[in-house]
Amino acid sequence: MRGTRAILAAALLTGLPVAAHSQGTHAPGDAFLYIIWPPDGTTVKGPFWCRFGLRGMGVTQAGSSAPNSGHHHLLIDVNDPIDPNEPIPQDKTHLHFGAGQTEARIDLPPGKHTLQLVLGDAKHYPFNPPLISKKITIMVK
Amino acid sequence: MDRSARPTASERPLCVAALFECFARGRAVTRSEVDGGEKSFTAVHYRIEEPIVRPLFIADKETHFGGQGDAFCPFWKFIVAAGRFLDLPMSDADRTRGPIHSIRGGRDGPPPPEGPMRRLAAILAADISGYSRLMQLDEEGTHARVTRHRRELIEPNLAEYHGKLITYTGDGFLAMFDSPVEAVRCAIVIQQSMVGRNASLPRDQWILYRIGINLGDVVVVAPSEVYGDGLNIAVRLEGIADPGDVYVSGGVYEQIKNKLVCAYQSLGDRQVKNITDPVSVYRVLPDPAALSQARKKRWPVALLAVLVACNIAIFGGLYFLLQQRQTPNQAPTVAARTESPAVTANTPPPLPTPAPAQEPEEKPKGGSPASAPAQAPQESAKESTKESTNESAASAPVTTPIPAQLAPDMVSIPGGAFSMGSDDDPSEKPIHRVTIKSFAISKFPVTVREWNACVAAKGCSYPPTGKDDAPVTNLSWTDTQQFVEWLSKVTQKPFRLPTEAEWEYAARGGTKSKFWWGDQLQAAMANCKGCNEPYETSQPLNVGSFKPNPFGLYDMGGNIHQWVADCWHDNYQGAPSDGSVWVEHDCLSRVIRSGSWKNDPSYVRPSNRDHYDATVRYPTHGLRVAYSQ
Numbered sequence: 212m213r214g215t216r217a218i219l220a221a222a223l224l225t226g227l228p229v230a231a232h233s234q235g236t237h238a239p240g241d242a243f244l245y246i247i248w249p250p251d252g253t254t255v256k257g258p259f260w261c262r263f264g265l266r267g268m269g270v271t272q273a274g275s276s277a278p279n280s281g282h283h284h285l286l287i288d289v290n291d292p293i294d295p296n297e298p299i300p301q302d303k304t305h306l307h308f309g310a311g312q313t314e315a316r317i318d319l320p321p322g323k324h325t326l327q328l329v330l331g332d333a334k335h336y337p338f339n340p341p342l343i344s345k346k347i348t349i350m351v352k
Numbered sequence: 353m354d355r356s357a358r359p360t361a362s363e364r365p366l367c368v369a370a371l372f373e374c375f376a377r378g379r380a381v382t383r384s385e386v387d388g389g390e391k392s393f394t395a396v397h398y399r400i401e402e403p404i405v406r407p408l409f410i411a412d413k414e415t416h417f418g419g420q421g422d423a424f425c426p427f428w429k430f431i432v433a434a435g436r437f438l439d440l441p442m443s444d445a446d447r448t449r450g451p452i453h454s455i456r457g458g459r460d461g462p463p464p465p466e467g468p469m470r471r472l473a474a475i476l477a478a479d480i481s482g483y484s485r486l487m488q489l490d491e492e493g494t495h496a497r498v499t500r501h502r503r504e505l506i507e508p509n510l511a512e513y514h515g516k517l518i519t520y521t522g523d524g525f526l527a528m529f530d531s532p533v534e535a536v537r538c539a540i541v542i543q544q545s546m547v548g549r550n551a552s553l554p555r556d557q558w559i560l561y562r563i564g565i566n567l568g569d570v571v572v573v574a575p576s577e578v579y580g581d582g583l584n585i586a587v588r589l590e591g592i593a594d595p596g597d598v599y600v601s602g603g604v605y606e607q608i609k610n611k612l613v614c615a616y617q618s619l620g621d622r623q624v625k626n627i628t629d630p631v632s633v634y635r636v637l638p639d640p641a642a643l644s645q646a647r648k649k650r651w652p653v654a655l656l657a658v659l660v661a662c663n664i665a666i667f668g669g670l671y672f673l674l675q676q677r678q679t680p681n682q683a684p685t686v687a688a689r690t691e692s693p694a695v696t697a698n699t700p701p702p703l704p705t706p707a708p709a710q711e712p713e714e715k716p717k718g719g720s721p722a723s724a725p726a727q728a729p730q731e732s733a734k735e736s737t738k739e740s741t742n743e744s745a746a747s748a749p750v751t752t753p754i755p756a757q758l759a760p761d762m763v764s765i766p767g768g769a770f771s772m773g774s775d776d777d778p779s780e781k782p783i784h785r786v787t788i789k790s791f792a793i794s795k796f797p798v799t800v801r802e803w804n805a806c807v808a809a810k811g812c813s814y815p816p817t818g819k820d821d822a823p824v825t826n827l828s829w830t831d832t833q834q835f836v837e838w839l840s841k842v843t844q845k846p847f848r849l850p851t852e853a854e855w856e857y858a859a860r861g862g863t864k865s866k867f868w869w870g871d872q873l874q875a876a877m878a879n880c881k882g883c884n885e886p887y888e889t890s891q892p893l894n895v896g897s898f899k900p901n902p903f904g905l906y907d908m909g910g911n912i913h914q915w916v917a918d919c920w921h922d923n924y925q926g927a928p929s930d931g932s933v934w935v936e937h938d939c940l941s942r943v944i945r946s947g948s949w950k951n952d953p954s955y956v957r958p959s960n961r962d963h964y965d966a967t968v969r970y971p972t973h974g975l976r977v978a979y980s981q
Contacts, residue, residue: 307970
């Protein structure tokens with residue numbers, strides 16, 4: 212009886228996040244999203260190329276529902292968490308790369324900034340589980 | 353001879369390069385200007401067809417390097433020996449520009465490569481898609497155009513990117529490059545130029561190249577005789593490429609991926625005809641940055657741009673002065689303004705199920721209002737319409753007029769001058785004076801109902817979602833072009849997207865403040881995140897839910913983003929001052945205005961601007977339409 216309860220509890224616990232992420236397309240468990248350049252803590256001078264890294268999945272254009280592939284979104288100085296049930300916002304701090312770009316020229320005002328990547332599916336929703344890179348901090352001179 | 357003097361970093365490549373030009377390549381027609389530290393000389397210019405060489409190496413070594421040639425370049429001894437054998441002049445800078453000696457004169461000198469030579473090369477194969485169809489349509493015209501492309505486009509670009517033409521095929525050409533990067537650059541420039549050349553022509557007359565590039569070992573028998581697997585694969589890649597596209601092999605991709613700022617779409621491993629191993633194929637999607645770099649070198653374009661800019665400056669200045677004199681403070685008035693909402697249609701629009709027109713070739717069905725059999729056969733050339741993004745769906749001509757209530761209600765905007773931009777965001781600077789000619793713009797953003805009429809007539813391929821009076825959303829800029837093209841056909845009016853300047857002029861409604869109603873945010877003026885309570889997050893509100901601006905236009909700020917005609921530019925440096933559309937001949941990123949219901953109040957400002965990939969759909973992006981009067 213206790214065993215059954217434990218299984219039920221486990222099922223509930225594991226089931227809940229799945230229910231919460233019902234919008235997103237499934238992503239393989241070993242997929243990994245990261246920023247190739249600049250490295251965390253870098254100081255850059257003026258505009259720079261930010262390069263996007265993705266392992267275990269492919270980059271495609273927005274609108275393409277090719278399996279195991281998505282497109283990049285670069286979040287600049289964003290502190291709000293990503294809502295898994297909403298399309299990734301589109302504004303001046305959420306840059307979209309729906310044409311399948313894997314790098315971008317970024318021009319930021321001097322000061323400290325954070326960069327973070329989020330992979331979006333064909334309809335710009337985060338994947339399930341969400342594919343979000345480590346948030347890095349850079350200094351712009 | 354002081355042998356201890358080592359070449360400096362800038363000098364050593366000079367002698368190696370000189371040697372390379374002379375003996376190793378032996379085929380290039382090159383003119384180079386080399387800077388050898390404080391001494392510079394212009395030389396290496398020879399051609400194998402007339403086997404001559406200007407023996408400047410030796411002369412310069414002797415006269416310019418003060419006899420330190422051995423130290424500068426380990427090959428000098430060899431060159432000196434060869435030069436002596438050939439009886440080349442050894443000094444006197446003047447003489448070196450005069451006499452020309454045959455390098456083939458001495459058979460014992462460094463022999464020119466004879467017989468077949470193997471080499472690694474990037475092979476570019478290109479052909480025109482649907483060439484036979486084009487020839488069938490207009491033999492002489494097509495031939496004249498193709499010849500002109502060769503002269504004006506292909507040959508100059510091959511020269512610019514250091515490519516060598518192997519041969520012209522019936523409808524295409526083969527070229528060889530030393531560098532895959534240059535090969536791909538050349539291909540992109542050719543494709544982009546073709547887009548520009550095609551723009552003014554009807555769809556069925558477009559000349560679209562398919563280009564394949566492979567890096568491989570080939571046998572070079574003569575400049576026009578190249579054989580090998582490497583070449584065959586390039587031809588096969590070209591064969592599977594879509595019209596207007598550049599496909600590269602995995603080998604090329606490896607070389608260019610970190611050097612060319614393009615987007616690359618992997619198409620996986622493809623089995624190509626008569627080649628045993630599958631070839632990994634990548635599609636190159638040029639990025640604006642890469643294009644602008646490539647274009648920087650193209651002086652004819654630059655010259656044209658300068659001429660155009662001068663004209664604009666002169667005429668714009670004159671016009672502005674006149675305008676200033678005649679109408680010092682022209683208060684914008686609204687003509688043809690009706691207060692009743694435009695979309696008052698009580699009869700539901702005749703909507704067959706909104707079938708996505710993904711098969712452009714599909715003939716309109718019997719009951720459909722769209723029927724124009726006369727021109728349909730011309731469109732049946734599958735290869736040229738396959739996967740083409742823009743006009744494919746709209747290309748079936750539709751002439752049946754749409755019910756009046758489905759045409760957008762237009763407001764006529766008088767011409768005038770205004771200060772465009774603001775100091776609130778770097779992208780909105782510098783503030784600049786723009787003169788606008790009178791035009792008409794739709795009173796509301798285009799609604800789902802209006803868009804559905806286009807879908808029903810097979811003019812638009814995107815089936816929208818949402819209520820009839822909601823603004824149509826989730827559109828790419830490309831989608832909007834289908835709508836304006838269809839609308840122009842059915843109304844016989846030159847509908848288009850507003851230009852960015854027109855949009856801001858219309859949105860300001862004659863005001864200069866931060867928002868059209870003043871400098872402070874006010875409730876119930878626009879739909880944005882933080883503008884009103886309660887806030888509906890999931891979808892935009894129906895058009896016309898808030899007050900119109902002084903020009904009688906609704907939703908000019910907030911609710912939905914609106915595509916405009918212009919290409920994106922990071923700021924207004926170099927922006928036109930006559931309100932015209934600011935475009936390069938093909939840009940990936942276009943301007944969106946207005947901000948959406950999901951953006952904060954700063955996006956509602958009339959001067960706010962943002963951009964998005966033109967081919968990509970996003971749930972907050974819609975449009976409004978305009979035409980010149």
